[in-house]
């Protein structure tokens with residue numbers, strides 16, 4: 065596990081997607097996302113190697129419901145009694161009380177295959193608490209940024225100026241996420257990519273400051289991240305016309 069910005073650490077043995085540990089001391093230890101179920105063993109092993117027992121986690125905050133982020137949430141909940149949190153809209157899909165959007169309709173062969181895997185083995189669980197915009201949990205503000213999924217969120221840690229973005233803002237190019245880049249929500253895996261871009265614009269237009277981006281895929285973007293993100297977004301072609309131009313602060 066590597067320290068990103070205290071108290072955030074990034075798991076270093078997970079390759080499918082990022083999991084972060086917020087270590088605020090005993091009773092204040094949270095995971096941001098839980099990784100893909102194929103990397104369950106690595107998740108548990110790295111946690112223990114770093115001196116933490118899964119049962120002493122305070123909770124898991126999901127950025128969204130996709131199985132590469134929520135894939136170990138049920139296991140942590142069932143086996144270790146860890147509390148799971150997600151935005152209300154994704155919590156309903158995870159619980160099966162709202163319809164699940166089917167992926168695999170867009171993109172190249174690899175992207176369609178990955179979409180089909182998500183359709184076949186989605187994360188399913190009842191979260192312990194559904195979150196809404198305006199709440200703060202573990203010192204993290206909840207910002208609903210729908211479009212990648214129904215209930216995608218940003219978690220902003222005001223004290224350290226860290227922004228946890230899940231898949232609504234990536235720091236590497238999908239689907240393999242080897243090439244470093246600042247990338248908006250990805251068409252092949254998003255329920256409504258135009259809405260996701262709009263969410264990203266609206267978040268920036270509201271003027272929330274941040275210095276560091278801890279994304280769901282890619283290396284952390286440390287220092288001056290907001291400026292870099294805005295610069296990257298301005299250059300991008302938009303999925304539909306009429307993009308909101310973000311203000312700078």
Ligand SMILES: [Zn+2]
Nearest residue numbers: 128130231253
């Ligand atoms: Zn996703």
